[in-house]
Amino acid sequence: MDDDAEIIAEFLVESHENLDQLDRDLVELEQQPDSRERLSSIFRTIHTIKGTSGFLAFNRLEQLTHVGETLLSRLRDGEAVMTPTIAEALLSMVDTVRALLDAIERTSRDDDPQVDVAPVVAAIEGLLAAGSADEPATDEAAAGPDVSPAAPAAASSTPDPEPVVEPEPAASESIERRAVVDASVRVDVDLLDDLVDLVGELVLTRNQLLQRSSLSADLELVRASQRLDLVASELQESVMKTRMQPIGQVWSKMPRVVRDLSHQLGREVELVMEGHETELDRSLLEAVKDPLTHLVRNSLDHGIEPPEVRTAAGKPAKGTLSLRAYHESGQVVVEIADDGKGIDPDRIGSVALERGVVTRDQLARMDQREILGLIFRPGFSTAAQVSNISGRGVGMDVVRTNIERIGGSVDVASEPGRGTTTRVRIPLTLAIIPALVVGEGLADGDERYAIPQANLVELVRIEGDDLARQVENLAGAPVLRLRGKLLPLVSLAEILGGPAPDGEALTVVVLQSDEVRFGLCVSTVHDTQEIVVKPIGRQLKSLAMYAGATIMGDGRVALILDVAGIAVTAGVAATQQEMSDARGATAADLTSLLVLEVADGRRAALPLAAVARLEEFPTERIERSGVAEVVQYRDGILPLVRLASAIGLPDTSDRGEQVSVVVHETNAETGGAVGIVIDRVLDVVDVAVSASQVGRRAGVTGSAVVQDRVTDLVDLEAVVSRSGVSA
Missing domain, CATH: 1.10.287 (Helix Hairpins)
Structure with missing residues (x-):
């Protein structure tokens, strides 16, 4: 109903504007009956109102405008000439249409009994039947629309206007009219x-x-x-x-595009559109119209298979093409997804070699994402023959160029046999954006640059001993170990052509560009500002790391950094791939540990895989069953084991009103579990454990240095077995 109400509101606004113009045009046409241009304009306006009325099921309005359109058609074709009688009938029709629109505005229906269209329809039909402009008008034609209770004709039948004039409804109608018609204005x-x-x-x-x-x-x-x-x-x-x-304004023509193209290609396609109310700047809307249309055509041509091919592959004969738009991180994301045959990276690679898009050595160094990105190269096409739809190797490269020109990005994810998703990211606006201002370049870091906040993840400051411990080198590239993950680092000073930073502290701006995340090392961080984006001169357009320029508060110019361009310039994507390979090679050596405090600051670690849940229980809930401590837990009984006592340390875990418990499932099939009582949880870490035999004893396999502290490595199975409890 919301969509219907919005359509009706737009129809009312447009129709009222057209009616105001009709009044003027009809009066001028009466004075200049030979004006073909004005007559055609009047005819088109009435035809538009009639067509929309039929679509919205406003039957009386459609009937009224239909007879008016017929009379105008006679005038346009020269079968009748404009006379005062015809002009009066047409003006009466306009007044009645206006009254019906007011009724629709009040009730969303056109069957208001206060508006009687029959006299005007009969008058116009009489003129059509007579076939002569000289025929005298009937009394209904002269009467005009019967709009009670506030019609002037009714008021003139009695000297006392009070019984027929009701000012309060008229006032409310005026207010209602302003709410719809005067609520919007057309601006160039x-x-x-x-x-x-x-x-x-x-x-x-x-x-x-x-x-x-x-x-x-x-x-x-x-x-x-x-x-x-x-x-x-x-x-x-x-x-x-x-x-x-x-963005629904761009999508409005997609059903027709999909319908025509699917018939031409012999496909059966269902179009699903979500998020049509997602808004973005009008200039960007115009810029993405053609790229989105091309991506839709590409999905139909290269993605969704013919019905017989889909049926043979075990898919429904009708394919699905979905358009989805939503806001994310200050951007608009548009996804074009199909459940077609997907993109085969091997096929893309072989075609790229055949067409000379890449060399064999370049292809060998590419990952799957980069290979899929080859479809955006100029001259690339997998079509076997040229048609009026595809095959010339132009289109996808223009899509990427146009999207990147407005500060957006486009990438493709595909699974052979399952489908393809193309994701387009577009800034909300190009005019004014929030940005982080950083300093670099001069001795005091006062050469300033702006980083769009849409790409900003967090700020990290590393000092002292943490600098040596957290910053490492992987394949010759600096990386930061941040919360157990490796983050490639890029020095802003170096990519600007200056020396690498050398100090006792490091300021890292963590940035995200599509699927690539990296840290940008800067000298200083100033503040966040709303900046006005200005285009950069053509001398700098070839530099991929600049997206534009702005004027700062002191009148100086600051360049706006292009995060995606910096990632490409610095080769961050390649560094991330190397890190991924390194992580894959060392994944077997890393162990996830739950680090605990068990007694008087002593630390122990449990394998995280052995931990089912973490719980806290009030001390008064602890009961005894024989010599064992237990608590009622999840409709059962959970036996407790004091970890400190079990590994030969003094037990201090019962101090306070709460006890912290690590739930360890001893038998996942039967639901058996044991609660390990500890002092508190310190952290969860992924480390390459280098165990020492120092400290080895019952329930402890040895010790290791975890987070710069000697930590006991607990053998949970041995602890449970030694405690004698049974789940």
């Missing part, structure tokens, strides 16, 4: 663009005043600048909303 796009440019300049000025006022002792200046900051932000947000439009 160029005017909106100028307004956005002016707001951009206002934001720049706002930033300059904020920077100056932060150094001023004038309290009134500070207050005024803060107020300006608030107003400018709200104005900016409002102006940006005027340019935002739903």
